[in-house]
Amino acid sequence: MSRTPVTVTITGAGGQIGYALLFRIASGAMLGPDTPVRLHLLEIPQGLRAAEGAALELQDSAFPLLSHVEITDDPAVAFRGANLALLVGARPRAAGMERGDLLQANGGIFGPQGRAINEHAADDIRVVVVGNPANTNALIAASNAPDVPKDRFTALTRLDHNRALGQLAAALQSPVGELRGVTIWGNHSATQFPDVAHATAGGDPVPALLAARMGGTDAARSWLEDQFIPRVAKRGAEIIEVRGSSSVASAASATIDHVHDWVLGTGDGGRTSAAIWSNGEYGVAEGVISSFPVVAEDGAWKVVESLDVDEFARRRIDASVAELVDEREAVRSLGLI
Ligand SMILES: NC(=O)C1=CN([C@@H]2O[C@H](COP(=O)(O)OP(=O)(O)OC[C@H]3O[C@@H](n4cnc5c(N)ncnc54)[C@H](O)[C@@H]3O)[C@@H](O)[C@H]2O)C=CC1
Numbered sequence: 001m002s003r004t005p006v007t008v009t010i011t012g013a014g015g016q017i018g019y020a021l022l023f024r025i026a027s028g029a030m031l032g033p034d035t036p037v038r039l040h041l042l043e044i045p046q047g048l049r050a051a052e053g054a055a056l057e058l059q060d061s062a063f064p065l066l067s068h069v070e071i072t073d074d075p076a077v078a079f080r081g082a083n084l085a086l087l088v089g090a091r092p093r094a095a096g097m098e099r100g101d102l103l104q105a106n107g108g109i110f111g112p113q114g115r116a117i118n119e120h121a122a123d124d125i126r127v128v129v130v131g132n133p134a135n136t137n138a139l140i141a142a143s144n145a146p147d148v149p150k151d152r153f154t155a156l157t158r159l160d161h162n163r164a165l166g167q168l169a170a171a172l173q174s175p176v177g178e179l180r181g182v183t184i185w186g187n188h189s190a191t192q193f194p195d196v197a198h199a200t201a202g203g204d205p206v207p208a209l210l211a212a213r214m215g216g217t218d219a220a221r222s223w224l225e226d227q228f229i230p231r232v233a234k235r236g237a238e239i240i241e242v243r244g245s246s247s248v249a250s251a252a253s254a255t256i257d258h259v260h261d262w263v264l265g266t267g268d269g270g271r272t273s274a275a276i277w278s279n280g281e282y283g284v285a286e287g288v289i290s291s292f293p294v295v296a297e298d299g300a301w302k303v304v305e306s307l308d309v310d311e312f313a314r315r316r317i318d319a320s321v322a323e324l325v326d327e328r329e330a331v332r333s334l335g336l337i
């Protein structure tokens with residue numbers, strides 16, 4: 001284990017997801033058992049004590065891969081030399097806040113962070129935005145980092161992808177590990193489209209397996225449209241209702257999965273979902289950060305472009321992309337991009 005440590009910046013490191021992320025990163029779950037890490041924890045002043053407390057616990061965990069922890073409220077320090085940036089800290093929607101207010105408040109976070117990444121991060125910087133509204137926050141950061149290739153800015157839809165796997169596995173009574181080819185399209189919001197048209201379980205097509213279990217194609221289609229899609233798309237709200245607060249461990253786990261696959265590759269048959277810069281694939285508007293079916297090879301996400309999109313899927317994808325375009329117009333009119 002003589003490799004140079006990878007510098008990982010985590011924003012909002014003193015928050016809930018930050019707390020769940022830090023220990024898994026330091027254990028090697030994200031970058032593998034041979035890669036030492038330096039952690040840069042960025043917080044706002046009122047979050048620094050929580051980040052300091054987490055750092056004490058990191059020390060107490062004696063992780064062999066953890067080479068250094070830096071805690072700061074200065075983005076220039078946090079992003080200096082960063083190879084990976086996990087942008088978790090964001091401004092939550094408060095009571096009475098309009099969408100424009102939320103985008104404005106987050107623009108005040110992700111604009112400066114994009115500029116600090118542009119100025120201070122390492123040349124191979126890769127960014128995943130978790131803080132909501134994740135896709136548009138990623139767009140703001142990317143737009144404020146003109147020297148960083150756009151394909152280095154991504155947003156997390158892996159949690160939605162994993163939620164879809166969990167629901168399908170339960171419906172089919174199939175191990176999660178046998179499921180392939182699920183896709184989340186569009187925005188990390190209730191308009192997202194979880195798509196199983198090309199999915200397989202144990203090598204068999206999921207639509208046919210659902211029809212066999214549910215007594216026909218119409219019953220399977222109703223289950224997909226009336227139960228599966230809304231349940232996955234609104235799972236965040238369900239967790240808040242049942243748990244009393246938003247998803248934390250599953251969000252951290254999905255973030256680990258996203259970065260792990262981006263850096264180390266998805267391998268054979270490992271198609272997944274990630275929100276990445278659109279170059280117009282599948283008719284998605286260029287220059288929004290949309291979720292696509294992807295594989296990762298040599299440290300880059302690639303859209304899997306060979307899938308048929310039927311009329312139902314087309315409508316769902318277009319609706320979610322229309323929301324992304326609206327959000328882009330809103331942040332453009334606020335001067336944030
Ligand atoms: N994309 C996804 O799938 C999911 C996204 N989320 C989002 O992740 C975000 C974080 O969630 P939690 O950790 O539960 O929230 P939290 O409120 O526990 O933690 C957020 C932390 O960010 C810090 N912070 C705020 N502004 C900052 C800034 N400018 N720089 C650095 N740190 C800053 C806060 O001080 C706080 O410690 C939220 O926006 C949430 O909506 C949550 C679950 C899933």
Ligand SMILES: O=C([O-])CC(=O)C(=O)O
Pocket residue numbers: 132159235236237239246247
């Ligand atoms: O709504 C939230 O803050 C949490 C979220 O994004 C999710 O659970 O998908």
